Amino acid sequence: MSETKTPLIRLAKRAEMSKGRIYLIRICSIIIALILGCLPMVLTGTNPFAAYSVIIQGSLSRPVYLKQTIRTAIPLLGCAIAIAPCFKMRFWNIGAEGQITMGAVFSTYFALFYADKIPHAPLLIIMFLSGALAGALWALIPAFFKAKWNTNETLFTLMMNYIAIGIVAWLQGGPWEGRKGSQLIPMFSDNARLPMVLGVNCGWIIALVLVVFLYIYMNKTKQGYEIAVIGDSVNTARYAGMNVGWIMMRTMLISGAISGIVGTIIVSGANFTLYKGVANGVGFTSITVAWLSQLNSFAMIAISMILAVLEKGANTLQTRMQVPASIADIITGILLFCMLSSEFFINYKLIFRHKDKKEAMA
Amino acid sequence: MKKISFVLIVLMLVSSFIFAGGSAETAAASDPNTVRVGLLCIGDENDQGYTYNFIRGRDEATEMLAAEGITVDWVTKYNIGEDATCTDANIEAAEEGCQIIINNSYGFEPFMLEVVDDYPEIEFISCTNCASAFDGRDNTHNAFANIYEGRYIAGVVAGMKLQQMIDEGQIKPEEAIIGYVGAYSFAEVISGFTAYYLGAKSVCPSVTMKVSFVGSWSDATAESDAALALADQGCVMISQHSDNTTPATAAQSRGVFHTGYNNDMTSIAPNASLISTRIDWAIYFYEAIKAYVNGEEIPQDWCKGMGDGAVVMTTLNEAIAAPGTAEKIAEVEAGLADGSIQVFDTSTFTVAGEELTHAFALDTDGDFTADSEEAVYDGAFHESVFQSAPYFTVQIDGIEWLNAAY
Numbered sequence: 001m002s003e004t005k006t007p008l009i010r011l012a013k014r015a016e017m018s019k020g021r022i023y024l025i026r027i028c029s030i031i032i033a034l035i036l037g038c039l040p041m042v043l044t045g046t047n048p049f050a051a052y053s054v055i056i057q058g059s060l061s062r063p064v065y066l067k068q069t070i071r072t073a074i075p076l077l078g079c080a081i082a083i084a085p086c087f088k089m090r091f092w093n094i095g096a097e098g099q100i101t102m103g104a105v106f107s108t109y110f111a112l113f114y115a116d117k118i119p120h121a122p123l124l125i126i127m128f129l130s131g132a133l134a135g136a137l138w139a140l141i142p143a144f145f146k147a148k149w150n151t152n153e154t155l156f157t158l159m160m161n162y163i164a165i166g167i168v169a170w171l172q173g174g175p176w177e178g179r180k181g182s183q184l185i186p187m188f189s190d191n192a193r194l195p196m197v198l199g200v201n202c203g204w205i206i207a208l209v210l211v212v213f214l215y216i217y218m219n220k221t222k223q224g225y226e227i228a229v230i231g232d233s234v235n236t237a238r239y240a241g242m243n244v245g246w247i248m249m250r251t252m253l254i255s256g257a258i259s260g261i262v263g264t265i266i267v268s269g270a271n272f273t274l275y276k277g278v279a280n281g282v283g284f285t286s287i288t289v290a291w292l293s294q295l296n297s298f299a300m301i302a303i304s305m306i307l308a309v310l311e312k313g314a315n316t317l318q319t320r321m322q323v324p325a326s327i328a329d330i331i332t333g334i335l336l337f338c339m340l341s342s343e344f345f346i347n348y349k350l351i352f353r354h355k356d357k358k359e360a361m362a
Numbered sequence: 363m364k365k366i367s368f369v370l371i372v373l374m375l376v377s378s379f380i381f382a383g384g385s386a387e388t389a390a391a392s393d394p395n396t397v398r399v400g401l402l403c404i405g406d407e408n409d410q411g412y413t414y415n416f417i418r419g420r421d422e423a424t425e426m427l428a429a430e431g432i433t434v435d436w437v438t439k440y441n442i443g444e445d446a447t448c449t450d451a452n453i454e455a456a457e458e459g460c461q462i463i464i465n466n467s468y469g470f471e472p473f474m475l476e477v478v479d480d481y482p483e484i485e486f487i488s489c490t491n492c493a494s495a496f497d498g499r500d501n502t503h504n505a506f507a508n509i510y511e512g513r514y515i516a517g518v519v520a521g522m523k524l525q526q527m528i529d530e531g532q533i534k535p536e537e538a539i540i541g542y543v544g545a546y547s548f549a550e551v552i553s554g555f556t557a558y559y560l561g562a563k564s565v566c567p568s569v570t571m572k573v574s575f576v577g578s579w580s581d582a583t584a585e586s587d588a589a590l591a592l593a594d595q596g597c598v599m600i601s602q603h604s605d606n607t608t609p610a611t612a613a614q615s616r617g618v619f620h621t622g623y624n625n626d627m628t629s630i631a632p633n634a635s636l637i638s639t640r641i642d643w644a645i646y647f648y649e650a651i652k653a654y655v656n657g658e659e660i661p662q663d664w665c666k667g668m669g670d671g672a673v674v675m676t677t678l679n680e681a682i683a684a685p686g687t688a689e690k691i692a693e694v695e696a697g698l699a700d701g702s703i704q705v706f707d708t709s710t711f712t713v714a715g716e717e718l719t720h721a722f723a724l725d726t727d728g729d730f731t732a733d734s735e736e737a738v739y740d741g742a743f744h745e746s747v748f749q750s751a752p753y754f755t756v757q758i759d760g761i762e763w764l765n766a767a768y
Contacts, residue, residue, distance in 0.1 A: 064457055068450060173546075173577070179730045180755070181548025184444070187472050271446040272476065280445075312450075318439060319454050325441055 010351045022346050029342030033335040040330045046323055058316020059309040065316070067199045071270055073308035074203045075100070075262050079286035080293070080300045081210045082258035085218065085251045087287075088295055089227045095142060095157025097283025098164035099256045101276075102138040103131035103263025105168060108185070108274040111192035111267065112176060120191050127192065128264050135260020136253045138164065143252035147245030161283070168276040176274070187273050194269035201269030210258060214297040217254075227251055259283070288336055291343070310335060396433040397462065397655055399647075400455030402448065404467035405580060406440040411605040411624040412580065413440070416466045416489075419643025426648045432655050444469030452477040456484050462654055464647075465489065467579075468550070468751075478502050485660055487650065489643075490550065492751035495663035503660050505646050506750035508667030510557035511698050512639030514705045515668075515675055516621040517561020518694050519637045519687055520599045523619055525566040526684035533598060535568035541592025541618075542573045543585050543602040543609045547766050551575075551603045553745055553752035557705050558601055558621075559761055564710065565690070571761045572597060580605035586612045593618050600634075610635045619682070626676035636683050638676040645672045665750035669699040706743035711758045721756055723748040 038048035059069045079096050086093035107127040114123060142156035171177075171185065178186040194201040218224040226247050230237045237244050262282070267274055285307060293299030314328030401420055405413035417438070424434050437460055442451045448470045455463045456477065464487045465474045471491035478486045478501055487503045488494045494502035524538040540562060544551040559571045574592055576584040585604045589612035592600060600613040600620045610627040613620035614634035620627070622638030650660045666672035678688055697703030708718045721743060722732035732755075735748045745754050757763065 058454075062457065064453060068453065179549075179725075181546040181551065182468065183546060184469055184472060187476070271449075273472065275445050277443060277445050280447075315450065315454060316458075319437055319458055322438075 006353050008353050011348045012351055014347060014349050017346060025345055026339070026342050029338045029345075030335070033338030036334050036338065037331040040327050040334075041323070044323065044327055046321055046327075051317055051321060051323065054317050054320050055310065055313030057313075058320070059312040063199065065312065069305070069308045069312045070200050070204060072311055073304045074201075074207050074269070075266050075282045076286050076289050076304035076307055077207045077300055078203070078210060078262040078265065079259055079282050080289035080304060081207070081214045081297060082255045082262065083286060084214060084290050084295045084297065084300075085224075085227055086255050087290055088218065088231045089248065089251055090231045091143075091146070091248055091251065092154040093139065093142075093157050093252065093255060094154060094284065094287065095139065095160045096255075096259045096262075096286060097279040097281070098157070098161035099135040099138045099259035100263040100266065100279040100283055101161070101164040101168055103135040103260025104267045104274055104278045105164070105171070105263075106130040106134035106260070107264040107267055108176075108188075111188045112186070115189045115192045123192060124194065124268065127268060128261055131260040131264030132257040133260065135263060136257040139252040139256025139259065140249060143249040147248050165276050165279075168274060168278065172275055185274050188268060192268055193272060194265065201265070203265035203269045206261065206265065208301075210261075211297045211301060218295075218297070223247075223250070288340065292336075292339055294343075307332075307336075393433070395431055395655060396435060397651055398435040398437065398458075398460050399651060400452075400458075400460035400463040401436060401438045402442050402451050402455065402463065402465050402470065403438065403440050404442060404444065404470070405605065409580060409605050410607055413466065413605075415624045415640050416643055419641075419645075419647055422642070422644030423647035423651065426644060427651055430652070432652065434651060442467075442470070444473070446473060448473035449476050452486070453480075456481045460484065462487065462651065462660075475502065485650075485654060487660070490751060492663075492749045495749060500659075503650075503662055503664070504750050505650070505661075505664040506746065506752070507641040507646070507665060507672040508746050509639065509641055509673055510553050510705055510745050510752065510754075511668045512641075512673040512675060513554045513558040513623075514561035514698070515691055515694055516601065516637055516639045517558035517563075518565055518690060519561075519678065519683060520558070520601065520619070520621050521562030521564065521566035521569060522684040522687050522690060523636060523682075524562065524569055524599055527598065528566070528568070536570075537596065537598065538566055538569045539595075539597045540569060540571040540599045540601060541589065541595070541597030542571055543588045543592070543600065543604055544573050544575045545579045545604050546577065547575055547763070549755045550752045552756075553754035554603050555601070556711075556754060556756070556758055556761065557745075559758075560705060560707075560710055561694075562599075563760065569760070572764055573761060574764045575766070576604060578604070582606040582608045585609050589613055590616060607631075622676075628677070628679045632679070633682065635679060636687075637678050640674060640676065642672055642674045645670060663750050665746050667698070667746075668695060704742035706745055706754065708738060708741055708743060711760070713756055713758055715759065718743060718756060718758075721754075723753045 041048045041051050058065055060066055083093050083096050107130055110127050110130060138160060142153050142160060145151040145156060146153045172183050176185045178184050194203060197205060226242055230244055230247060234244055266278060289300055289303045289307060293303045310332045314332060317323045317328050318325050403413045403416060407414040407417045420436060427434055437455055437458055439451050442448050444467060452463060452474050462485045466489050468490045471488040471493055474486055474488055478499060482501055485501050487505055490506050492504055495504040527533045528535050528538060542555045544555060555573055562569045572592060574588040576588050578584055585606050586608035589600050589609040593616035598618045600609050600618060602609040602623055607627050607630050610620045610622055610631035614631035619636055620631060620634040621636050624640050626638050627635040646664055653660050694703060718738055721737050723735040723737040725732050726734050732753060737744050743754060745752055
């Protein structure tokens with residue numbers, strides 16, 4: 001091999017790595033992220049050590065804060081579960097935001113107009129079913145077009161988000177508006193709210209049930225196997241006689257239904273009303289959750305908690321140290337970036353020109 | 363082994379984070395003359411409008427209270443949405459030791475009310491909304507000021523300018539058209555532009571007005587576009603009920619005049635902006651915080667006007683205002699203070715050609731339509747008497763709504 005033609009740095013796919021090394025890389029990436037995160041703090045004159053301690057304190061140190069953190073983690077976890085099968089299939093569903101929103105819209109309809117007509121438990125069941133149905137149908141549309149005409153699902157699902165958000169904006173200022181001109185939909189009555197279990201809305205139980213469901217579905221069922229095969233190679237799946245289009249639609253239907261359930265949890269368990277920011281970026285943040293946890297449903301619990309800690313802690317950071325909210329967002333971004341890039345170093349190695357024989361990068 | 367020790371070190375670091383510090387939480391409460399107050403804002407001071415006006419009120423009130431030996435430890439949170447993040451912000455402020463929590467935007471109230479029962483010892487204030495005063499709780503309050511008085515005077519200033527233009531032959535009487543950029547077709551906005559129009563009409567009888575709603579409290583581009591469109595439709599005077607200064611710059615770029623809200627905009631549009639009106643929140647903050655420190659009740663529903671300094675006019679732009687404007691302002695201010703001038707005097711306007719004889723003020727059954735307390739009596743509609751938040755929603759003759767979709 002001629003020395004001059006070798007680039008300075010090359011990438012190579014890694015062979016299997018030991019679990020210990022993988023975790024070492026992940027921990028290193030978090031430490032690097034924490035160090036990099038100091039930069040914006042130092043630049044704005046904040047003591048990074050104090051800032052990190054405020055983030056932890058503000059999210060975990062008191063029962064109230066812990067409850068808020070868990071409440072933030074529930075939709076992240078639920079939505080990560082929703083999109084995991086799609087991503088396993090390499091169907092890039094970035095429309096969870098819209099699916100959550102549509103689920104929230106359908107649930108809100110019953111919460112607003114049937115709260116005084118139907119008893120608590122049946123009402124909540126109807127809200128969940130309608131939320132799941134709405135999310136499923138919203139997700140089915142791009143899946144149908146993908147299956148039928150091979151449209152680009154990334155753009156399609158993304159655009160569906162804005163339609164869903166637009167529908168809520170219209171409801172907010174139009175038919176469901178409370179006081180005229182206020183742009184606010186009235187708060188749900190107690191009858192349409194989720195019961196609290198251990199101080200947090202019972203959505204956490206639903207999310208944990210979904211974790212187990214996803215694990216079984218992906219690892220122990222024929223359908224889960226089909227999804228994995230399509231993810232590895234669509235042609236293999238076709239050769240094996242699978243109806244790829246149908247499997248895509250079926251998977252999106254399930255994914256959308258779970259997103260819709262998340263929407264119901266958000267409106268009836270946390271917000272108690274509907275507004276156009278109801279999904280609040282969960283549909284996108286949960287992509288990070290799913291990816292960081294390598295689509296492993298149990299790892300998602302931990303990752304969604306970490307992100308919730310960051311989000312809640314950043315809030316307290318703003319309150320206590322008057323750090324602008326945007327700085328907190330930057331720090332979160334740096335952490336996510338580092339954590340995601342660690343997956344890159346787990347899968348690839350960098351090879352420097354003169355060190356071909358050695359492993360260059362741990 | 364190395365791995366385990368590594369994990370242990372990380373754990374130790376994390377736990378030291380948890381237990382380190384913590385000093386910030388316990389600062390207040392011990393000294394009776396120190397009070398920790400949360401101020402939750404929808405924007406930040408960079409809007410140079412709505413939130414900036416609150417921050418200004420906060421700082422003035424702090425000085426006024428300091429002069430009396432009361433120290434206010436403010437916890438200000440910016441850019442909070444009118445959504446569940448507001449619930450979280452209220453919890454956060456309460457947990458961080460705030461004794462009074464002020465919510466600065468109308469849409470915060472329903473989310474604030476989700477929290478108040480968990481913290482009965484903390485006083486919650488919702489500015490510009492109306493549910494807290496009547497919800498039967500002692501620890502929830504509303505506050506607003508008679509901004510319609512300030513708008514009426516701004517209208518007088520605008521009307522004098524228009525009349526001057528008519529008298530000098532620059533425009534025909536029927537071309538005295540005001541363009542008003544409104545946020546939403548919401549009682550506070552309707553009340554404001556009607557007061558403004560009546561002020562203008564009191565000195566320029568031929569004036570008419572077009573209102574364009576932009577569908578946002580704060581959308582600099584939409585506000586600018588609406589102002590430009592109004593100017594292009596023949597409006598020679600622009601005013602606004604929205605948070606930004608872009609209507610002023612738009613007016614200047616089209617060579618028409620402007621009156622503002624929340625902040626003096628003459629520095630931004632010196633050839634267009636005549637005057638602005640704003641609420642001086644320092645008056646309320648001072649009263650409420652002082653009452654709290656003295657162990658007195660914070661009023662359930664606070665509302666004061668120009669006579670008490672709660673509504674103020676910014677400096678008149680003498681260079682472009684009509685001659686005699688300053689004297690007229692003083693005269694109208696005095697008239698408003700002694701009651702000889704009623705802003706919504708029913709003899710000065712008509713509704714579908716008829717005099718207004720009846721309008722309800724309050725909604726008591728929760729269907730969002732006013733159903734009780736007659737507001738029209740003694741020859742005038744009485745605004746902000748039965749509750750601090752405005753309730754004038756009548757569409758009067760002479761004001762054309764260009765788009766009521768919002």
